[in-house]
Amino acid sequence: MSVQGKATLRLLDKADKEIRKLPRSVKGAVYDFQYKFRDNPELPGLNLESLSGVEGERLHSARINREYRALLLHVGNNDYVLVAVRHHKDVYENLDRFKHQINPVTGGIEFMEVVESTTVRAAEPAAPGAADAGAEPEGRAAADTAEPAAEPPASSEGPAERSTPLLADYTKEQLRELGVAEALLPLALKVTTEEELYGLVEYAPSLTEDVLLRLADGNSYEEVLEAVTRPVAASDPVDPYDYSAALARPATRVTSEDTDIQEAIEDRFSRWKVFLHPAQRKLVRRDYRGPARVSGGPGTGKTIVALHRVAHLAQRLPKGRNKDILFTTFNKNLAADLRKRLLELGGQAVADRVEIVNIDRLATQIVAETGRTGRRRWIDDGKALREWEDMLTELGETRWDAEFLHAEWNQVILGQAVSSRADYFRARRAGRGKRISRAQRAEIWQLVERFTMRLDEKGLWTHRQVAELAARIQAEQAMKIAAFEERQEREGAQMLQHLEQSWANLRYPYRHVVVDEAQDLSPAHWKLLRALVREGDNDLFLVGDTHQRIYDNYASLSSLGINIRGRSARLTLSYRTTRQILGSALGLLGEETWDNLDDSTETLAGYRSVLRGPRPDIRGFDTWQGELDALVETVAAWQREDRERAAAATGADGEEPAEQEQTAIGVAVPTRDMVGEVEQRLAREGVRAATIGPDGPRLEDAVHVGTLHRFKGLEYQRMAIAGVAEGLVPHRHVEQYRDDPTRHGRELQRARSLLFVAATRARDTLSITWHGSPSPFLPGGAAAGSGTENAAAGTGAAVDGALFPPGGALF
Numbered sequence: 001m002s003v004q005g006k007a008t009l010r011l012l013d014k015a016d017k018e019i020r021k022l023p024r025s026v027k028g029a030v031y032d033f034q035y036k037f038r039d040n041p042e043l044p045g046l047n048l049e050s051l052s053g054v055e056g057e058r059l060h061s062a063r064i065n066r067e068y069r070a071l072l073l074h075v076g077n078n079d080y081v082l083v084a085v086r087h088h089k090d091v092y093e094n095l096d097r098f099k100h101q102i103n104p105v106t107g108g109i110e111f112m113e114v115v116e117s118t119t120v121r122a123a124e125p126a127a128p129g130a131a132d133a134g135a136e137p138e139g140r141a142a143a144d145t146a147e148p149a150a151e152p153p154a155s156s157e158g159p160a161e162r163s164t165p166l167l168a169d170y171t172k173e174q175l176r177e178l179g180v181a182e183a184l185l186p187l188a189l190k191v192t193t194e195e196e197l198y199g200l201v202e203y204a205p206s207l208t209e210d211v212l213l214r215l216a217d218g219n220s221y222e223e224v225l226e227a228v229t230r231p232v233a234a235s236d237p238v239d240p241y242d243y244s245a246a247l248a249r250p251a252t253r254v255t256s257e258d259t260d261i262q263e264a265i266e267d268r269f270s271r272w273k274v275f276l277h278p279a280q281r282k283l284v285r286r287d288y289r290g291p292a293r294v295s296g297g298p299g300t301g302k303t304i305v306a307l308h309r310v311a312h313l314a315q316r317l318p319k320g321r322n323k324d325i326l327f328t329t330f331n332k333n334l335a336a337d338l339r340k341r342l343l344e345l346g347g348q349a350v351a352d353r354v355e356i357v358n359i360d361r362l363a364t365q366i367v368a369e370t371g372r373t374g375r376r377r378w379i380d381d382g383k384a385l386r387e388w389e390d391m392l393t394e395l396g397e398t399r400w401d402a403e404f405l406h407a408e409w410n411q412v413i414l415g416q417a418v419s420s421r422a423d424y425f426r427a428r429r430a431g432r433g434k435r436i437s438r439a440q441r442a443e444i445w446q447l448v449e450r451f452t453m454r455l456d457e458k459g460l461w462t463h464r465q466v467a468e469l470a471a472r473i474q475a476e477q478a479m480k481i482a483a484f485e486e487r488q489e490r491e492g493a494q495m496l497q498h499l500e501q502s503w504a505n506l507r508y509p510y511r512h513v514v515v516d517e518a519q520d521l522s523p524a525h526w527k528l529l530r531a532l533v534r535e536g537d538n539d540l541f542l543v544g545d546t547h548q549r550i551y552d553n554y555a556s557l558s559s560l561g562i563n564i565r566g567r568s569a570r571l572t573l574s575y576r577t578t579r580q581i582l583g584s585a586l587g588l589l590g591e592e593t594w595d596n597l598d599d600s601t602e603t604l605a606g607y608r609s610v611l612r613g614p615r616p617d618i619r620g621f622d623t624w625q626g627e628l629d630a631l632v633e634t635v636a637a638w639q640r641e642d643r644e645r646a647a648a649a650t651g652a653d654g655e656e657p658a659e660q661e662q663t664a665i666g667v668a669v670p671t672r673d674m675v676g677e678v679e680q681r682l683a684r685e686g687v688r689a690a691t692i693g694p695d696g697p698r699l700e701d702a703v704h705v706g707t708l709h710r711f712k713g714l715e716y717q718r719m720a721i722a723g724v725a726e727g728l729v730p731h732r733h734v735e736q737y738r739d740d741p742t743r744h745g746r747e748l749q750r751a752r753s754l755l756f757v758a759a760t761r762a763r764d765t766l767s768i769t770w771h772g773s774p775s776p777f778l779p780g781g782a783a784a785g786s787g788t789e790n791a792a793a794g795t796g797a798a799v800d801g802a803l804f805p806p807g808g809a810l811f
């Protein structure tokens with residue numbers, strides 16, 4: 001080791017959590033320590049030494065202050081990785097419990113603490129004096145097990161159950177093949193209770209944690225191998241002694257910048273920015289020979305992958321000032337959020353190269369630039385339908401009704417970006433029910449032409465119309481480019497002399513297009529995006545989940561010139577939702593099948609979480625007023641609890657809690673009227689509330705109230721969904737489509753998705769309530785869990801006794 005050289009000091013996954021839990025004064029000392037260490041690790045005051053005292057051992061300790069020590073792995077040269085910060089009393093005894101290895105399956109560096117008495121260890125804070133209240137998932141998990149309504153404590157199990165190890169069906173060799181850390185194998189095969197298992201995985205490497213919880217969930221060896229281990233296995237042979245090579249592998253979850261440690265100390269650290277899961281990292285960095293798609297259940301980090309992908313592509317652009325990357329999504333407020341987060345992730349240099357705009361706005365800009373249309377006013381579907389009705393009345397037309405024509409125009413003509421009568425004769429009408437003849441198609445086409453002229457004359461248009469027009473404009477542009485390039489190839493230099501300026505400026509606007517929330521885009525949107533970027537390597541990158549489709553847009557990408565075959569991947573580990581919420585939310589999806597944006601089906605197989613918390617609470621009331629009263633009480637109680645927890649986290653010496661996170665609470669209801677009522681009631685009880693509008697929440701620091709739609713893409717620690725009643729979820733108006741089974745089925749599926757989206761916004765706590773009769777989407781037991789308006793009667797749902805009940809069984 002060179003004595004004069006400066007050192008690099010990185011932070012290993014999970015060590016940041018320990019730092020965040022430390023009292024402020026200790027954090028200050030860690031802050032000074034990392035500066036000094038990087039400048040000169042040999043500084044005498046730092047006492048850098050091999051922990052065992054044996055020369056050449058990798059695990060070192062260094063002095064942070066009188067009481068605390070840093071545990072460091074020496075990787076090679078002056079490269080160190082900070083793996084833990086501990087009180088000195090917890091460092092020097094029983095050294096054998098600290099283990100590190102290069103995982104032979106993934107090739108990543110792992111550090112762990114093997115604690116025999118796991119149950120006790122799990123309940124302790126990371127270090128003496130540390131505040132554990134604001135802790136990240138593990139901290140939450142430990143606290144949550146105290147809830148009486150949650151899983152029964154381990155001690156309630158009978159002696160017979162205690163003695164059978166949870167993973168008795170597996171061999172050491174199988175666990176090893178799945179990537180469980182060698183040092184934890186004996187304990188993993190010994191644990192007999194859920195508590196012990198959680199104690200064990202708290203300080204285990206992430207892969208071990210994921211594998212063990214999945215097996216305990218009842219998944220088979222093969223399933224875990226497929227869903228968890230294979231996606232992160234090293235692609236090259238692993239040398240278990242080469243720590244430098246291991247440091248560079250995606251499986252080593254380590255920060256790259258020195259400033260990351262500072263951010264962890266200052267509570268500005270965002271894990272998503274640095275600790276990508278190896279499966280996420282692979283998707284971000286890969287070179288794709290064409291369009292690629294990433295799917296995955298809610299909270300699996302699709303948006304995070306899209307953000308990193310954009311930053312990765314931006315960093316590889318040739319020097320310049322053009323915005324060569326388009327990053328788009330469906331909603332305006334989500335585009336604003338992406339802009340903020342990309343800046344946070346990549347800084348101004350990256351943000352300057354990226355156009356971030358929601359898809360409809362992009363379409364509007366493209367149309368406006370051509371000057372083809374003049375000033376127009378937007379109308380929504382309701383207003384467009386009234387225009388149809390007026391037109392048919394004026395024409396005395398009775399063969400077709402307005403509702404049918406509007407749907408045909410939206411779903412078939414605009415929906416598939418059909419731009420000529422001839423194309424309409426050929427258009428697929430899948431999902432439209434009633435068959436129509438060629439002569440009838442001719443009649444419909446004529447009426448649609450009349451209708452669009454009528455809107456033109458009145459200066460009106462719909463978003464779908466603009467998307468279709470923009471797609472047409474851009475497709476014409478792409479054809480011109482192709483013609484130009486063909487000519488250029490034929491005529492070469494000769495042609496350049498005769499170039500008109502307009503031809504010389506022909507180019508695709510973007511080199512790369514990245515799309516978030518892909519499930520909600522319409523065929524016209526896809527046609528537009530396809531024409532904005534040259535077909536080729538890394539052209540289009542899409543992330544989305546069709547289970548979360550909440551607008552009436554369906555697309556078959558391959559029929560739109562976007563071929564993702566062989567370039568599709570799925571993320572399966574949720575970073576947002578607890579296992580309990582995830583299981584219940586999956587139950588809301590029923591037995592439906594979902595498409596994969598490409599004429600085939602999509603599943604959520606393997607979708608899982610390693611976080612845990614209380615089971616969702618589901619309650620019924622006789623009337624909406626009774627439900628409202630309970631809702632307000634719940635929200636007030638959550639706020640009280642969070643205030644008390646924050647107060648308890650204040651150190652004994654009055655020191656501020658180390659991690660002060662404002663608890664975010666969301667309240668979703670099915671209708672706009674209910675939003676108003678909830679907001680008023682909360683305000684009356686002195687709870688600060690704000691509605692979520694089209695641009696997002698009107699106030700950050702308040703309880704957010706909105707319709708189910710408005711919660712798309714958002715995230716809350718505590719989430720209440722009220723009014724999940726018959727007639728409201730799904731809304732009774734879907735019954736008007738009873739005679740058209742395809743349409744009816746589609747409307748029902750969308751309503752399920754909407755409830756699924758709202759339920760999966762919750763991180764820790766989820767409450768679902770209803771009045772009258774429960775929504776048919778709530779599993780059968782909902783009615784049995786019903787209470788009455790008389791307060792305490794509303795009880796949590798009956799709980800299945802299984803250790804980790806399968807998805808959907810939790811209600």
Ligand SMILES: Nc1ncnc2c1ncn2[C@@H]1O[C@H](COP(=O)(O)OP(=O)(O)OP(=O)(O)O)[C@@H](O)[C@H]1O
Pocket residue numbers: 271272275276277280296297298299300301302303304305545548574575576712713714715760
């Ligand atoms: N590698 C990671 N490390 C830490 N946190 C992560 C990671 N990946 C994602 N997250 C966190 O998980 C949460 C969900 O991520 P994200 O919003 O990207 O998921 P999503 O799949 O797009 O969700 P949805 O489909 O529900 O909108 C966020 O809080 C995000 O910061």
